[in-house]
Amino acid sequence: MDWLRLLFCAVLVQLCAAGNETRSTFTYEMVAKCKEHICKHGYKYETFYKIDAEDREHVISDASVALEMHIAILAANNGHILLSTKANPTVTDPVYEIVVGGGSNKFTELRRNLRRNGKISKPTVGILSAIEFRPFFIRITTDGAVQFGKEGEEPLLDYRDNNHLAIRYFSFAAWNGVEAKFCYDCPPKGTNSSTTNSEAVDPLMSNADKLKAALLQDRAPHLPPASPVTIRLGFKITSLKYSPFTSKMVTGVAIVASWVDDSMAWNPDKFNNITKLTFSDGQIWRPTFFLFNSEDQGSVDIDNPGPITMVNSGEATYYFQTHLTSWCFNYAKTTNNWPHDDYHCSIVIAPWEPHEKITLEQISHADEKMAIFAESNKVIPNEWSIEWKQGVVEPSAWHTIFTANDNDTNQSDRFLVNIALRRRATAFNVVFYTPLLVLVLFVLMSFWSEPLQMSRVWFYAGSTVVICVGLCYVDYLVPIHTVPTILVLYITVMGGVLLALLLQVLLMTPTAERLCQTHSVQSLLRSSMFRILFFLPPVKSAENYDRINEAYSGEEDEVTPPRNGNIPEMETETPTPSERDEVAAALDWFLFLVYSLVIAVMLAMHF
Template identity: 45%
Template sequence: MNQILIILFWFGAVKALDVVSNFTYDKEMAAKCKQHICRNGYIYDNYYRIENNVWKPSDPNVSFEMHIAIQAASNGHILLSPVEHAGFSDPVYEIVVGGGGNTFTELRRNLRRNAKASAKTLGILSNAELRGFYIKITKDGQLEFGREGELLPIISIYDVDPLDINYFSFASWTGVDARFLYDCPAPGIEGKTQNSTEVDKSSISDKLKRKILLSRFPSLPPAQNMSVEVGTILISARYDSFDAKLITDLAFVTSWKDKNAAWDPDQYNGTTRLNFRQTQIWRPTFLVYNANTLDPLDANNAGLITMDYSGENIFHFRTKVESWCVVDDTTSLNKWPMDSYDCIVVIRPFQVHELINLKLLKPTDVKMKFYTDIDIKVRNEWETTATSLVFSSKQWLKLHNTTVNDVTESDVLVIYVTMQRKAVALNMAIYTPLVVLVTFVLMSFWTESLTMTRVWFYAGCAATISFGLCYIEYIMPCHNVPSLLILYVTVLGGILIALLLQVILMTSLVKAMCETQPMQNLLTSSVFRKVFLLAPMTTVTKNYDTLNEGFSYDGEDEAQVSPRSANIEEMVADACAEKTNFGDSVELAEAFDKLFFFVYSMVFAVLLALHF
C-alpha cells in the first residue's frame, strides 16, 4: 500500500512540475500575436520576411529573438532562413518540436538533415493548449530554443558561422494540423520582438506575366497588321471515298511578334521565357475553307504559348482536318485498291477583320526542327506528300471567285496533298483469290470433259466470287467503277459461260447433233483437229498373212503353241484405235475447252495489264 502511495505521489509531482514548466498563452496574449495554421503537412509554403526589430532586448549580446506559441498534437516545425524559399542545400536553422510522435525536439543546420542537437521532450506539445517557446541567437553564434519562463533552454548549439535570419516559416506533419502564433511580445514586456510580413507567393515570372497581361485583351491582335510565320507537318492522311473527304492530322507551328510585350531579362532575375495559356493572350486562329463546317481549327493538345524576352511568340498545336476532295470524274474507272488522289486543304484566318500576312516556315528552320521529333509521321495504308504555298488575298480571288461576305484581306495557306494507296495486306486479300480462281479455271479446261465434277467446280467458283463481290462493295469507292471490279465480273461471266456450255454439251440434243453429217465432216477434218490439238485419226489395218504366226503342226497331232513373234504393242494400239469414237460430243467439248483456255488467258492478261 505504501509503494502505491509513493508511486502516486511521484506521478502527481511530475504532472505538477510539467504544468508549471509549460507556459500557456491565454486569449489576451494570443490577441497580440499573428496566426499561421498548417494543414499541408511537411511543406514550408508560406514565408515571412522580418522587416525590422522594434524591441530592444535587455541583453545587448542577443542579435535575434523570437517568441512563438504552438498548438499541435506533434511535429511543430520552425524554419529560420537567410533566403526565401530555401532549398535542400541552403544553410538554414530547422527546429523540430515534438517530433517522433511528440517525444523529442531537434535542431538541424540544413533542411531535413544535419542534426546538431536533440533532446527527449515527451509531451512537449498539446493539441488543446497554445504552449509558448522562445528562440534566441547571440552575436557570437549561440542558438537556444526553450520554453517560455524557463532559464535553461531545451536545446542549445554554438555555431561558429551564424546565419543572418531574414525569413522564417512553419510546417507540420502529414495528417497533423498545427497552429502557430508569431510576432508575439515577450511575456511581461510590452511591444513585439520583431515585425514580419508575408512574402508574396508569386514568383518573378508571375509578376512579369501580370505586367504583360495588364490592359491587354486576348481577343485583339497586338497590331492592326500582323505578320505570322506558319509551318505545317503532315502527320497522317486518309481518303474517305464514300463521302469524298480528305481526313488529315496536321501539326502547326505559328510564330508572331508583340513588341509591346518585350522586357529586359536583367530586370527580372534573368527571366528570358514565359508560358501563357491559349486564352490569356492573342494568337492567330484559322479555319478550313473547303470543309463542310467553317468552325475554327480546334487544337487537340492543350499546349501553351511560349514568349521570349523579345516579344516573339511561338504556338504549336495539332488538329484534325476534314476537307472536301472531289476527284476527277471524267474517267469512269480507277485503279482501286492501288488508287491515288490529289487534294488540297485551304486554310485562312478565322477572323475576317484581322489582317494577317503569312510567311512559310521552312523545314530547316530552328522553330520547325524543335517540333519535328515530337510530330512523328504516322504510317498507314497511304503514302503521302504535302506541299504548302501562301497566296495573297488578290491572288486567291483570281483563282477562286467568292461572295463579297467571304472576302478577306489576309493571306491564304494552301496545302497540296498527294496520296497513293500502298496497302499490302489489302492487296493480298483482294488479288490472291482472283489469281487462284483464274488459275484453277484455266486448269479445268485440261481436265476430263462432260462430267458433273466440273459443273460443281464452276458453280462453287461462281458462288465464291458472288459472295466476295457482296463484301467488297462496302470498301470500294462509290464515285466511279474500279477496274478490279471489272476483272472480277469478267471472271464471273467467263465461269458462268463455261458452266452453261458444259451443261449444254452434256445434253442428248448435242450428242444427236454431233452424229449429223455436217458435224462429222467438221469434227473429222484434219485442219479442225490440228487447230484444236485433237488426237489424229488412225486407220486400222490387219495382216491376215500372219494370222497363224506362232502356231506349228506335227502331223496328225494336235496343234502345238509356240512363242509368238507378233508385235504386242501394235496389237494393243490397234485395239485402242478400234475403241476411239471420232467426231462425238466429247471431242466437241474438248475443242471448246481449248478455245476457252486461249480466249480466257488473253482476256485476263489484257485486263490485268490495263489495271496495273
C-alpha cells in the same frame, strides 16, 4: 384510417415548417453587406487577405474568441478555405485548411497542412449549391478550439488544437473545372457590422511577373498587333487515317506560329536581363485558324495548348497540336484500282477572324523552330504511304479558284497542304488476289481436261457458288463510291465460268449431237485449216463421205499368222472421236485462248 392519414400529414407539415425555420438562408441583401472573391483557376490559392487585428478587438465582444468569420459559398462542390499565420504558405507551414463539399459535395474536412494531414471529417452530402449561397461560420477560441458549421446551427467540425495558430491571413480556392464565389467579411445574422475587416495582400511578384504586368497593362488581348500582321507558319503531319467508306481524312498535325509584336518589345537591361517571357492562352493575342474543307465550320480545336513564348524583340512563338478532319473525295472517276487505290487530298487552313488581315509565310522543316517536333512527333506508320507538299495561297489566287464564296470579307492568305495517299496493300494482295489467281488457273486447266464430263460441270458450278458467296461479303471491305476494278475481275471470271458451264451442258445434250452431224458442221470439221488451227488430228478417209472418221469397210486384208501359234496376238483398238468430241475440243482450245488474253489484259490494266 382517415384520421390517421390526417394526423400524419399534420405532423409532416409541422416538421417541414420547423425545418424551414431552422434552415439558414442568405439573401442578396446580405450579400450586399459582404466582400466578394471569385475562384476560376482551380485548386490554387492566389489572393491572400490580411485580417486587421486591432479592428477585430473592437468588434468581438467575447474575449474567449480569437477569430470569428462569417462567409457564404456559391459553388457546386469543393469550396476551400485557408487560414494561416502568413501569406503564401508552403506545404510544410502549419495552416488550417477547411474543405467544404469535397468529393463531389459529399464530405467536409479540416486539415492541419496544405492538401494533407486531415484532423476531422464529416459526411455532408449536398452541403453546397451551385444556384444559391450557403452561409457558414468559422470560430477559433483562445484555448485552441477550431469550429466550422452552418450559420445558425451547431458546429459541423469541432477540433481542439493544443498548439493552435494565431491566424492573420486567409484565402479561398475551388477545384479544377469548378467556379466558386465566396462572400467574406460578412456580418453575423441580425447585425450590420462584420467580425473581421480584411484587405488583399499584394502578391509576391518576381521580376518576370512585374514585366508581364507592365506589358499587359491597358492591353486588349483579342486585338492583333497590327493590320496586316505577318505570321510564319510551320506545319508537320504526325499521323494520318483515311476512310474510303466515309471519304474523310483525319490528320494529326503539329503547328508552330510565329509573329512580331513591336509594342511588346522591351530592353533587357532595364528588367534584370530578362530576355524571354511566357504567356498563357488568353493573356495576349494569338492567331486562330479554321479548316476550310472540314466537316464542320468551327475553329481548329487545340490539343493540350501550350504557352505563348515571347522574346525581348517582340517575337512571339506558339506551338500546338491538333487533329483535322477533312473531306477527301473525287467523283470524276467511275472506277478505282482498290486495293491499290490512291487519293489526292488537300488541307486548307485559313484565319478564323474575318476582320484580321493576316499574311502567311511558310517555315521550312529545316528551320530551328521546327526542331521541337523532330523527335517528339514522329509520323506514325499505318496502311497509307503519304507524300505531301505545302504552300501559301494569296487572296488574289484564292478568289480565282472559289469565285462563288464571299471573298471580299476575308482578305487573309490561306495555307494549302496537298497530300498524296497510297495504300500499302500487302495483306489485301494475299486475301483478294490469291483466290482469284488460283481460280483462274484451275479454270484454264479445265479446258485441257476430258470434255463432256460431269466432273467438269460440277467444278464450274462449285466455282460459281464460291465467287457468289465471296461477293456477298466483300461489300463490307470494299469502298463503293466508285467501282473497284478487282470486283470487275471477279465478275468477269464468274461470267466466264458460267459461259463455260452453259456450253459444256449444251454439248452434252442430244440436240448438240444432232447439230454436229449436220452438213455445215461436217464441212467445217473436214477443213484442214480448221483442224490445224484447233490442234485436231488429221481426218481419216472413209467410203461414206457423208461422215468423217468412219471405220474403213473395204475387203479384209490378208491376216498374217502369229509367229508363235501358242500365244494369241493382242490387238488394241483406239476409240474413234465423234464429231461432238471434236467440236468440244475445238471449243476448249478457243475458250482457253480467249480467257487467257482477256484476263491478262484486265490484270495489266488493273495494276
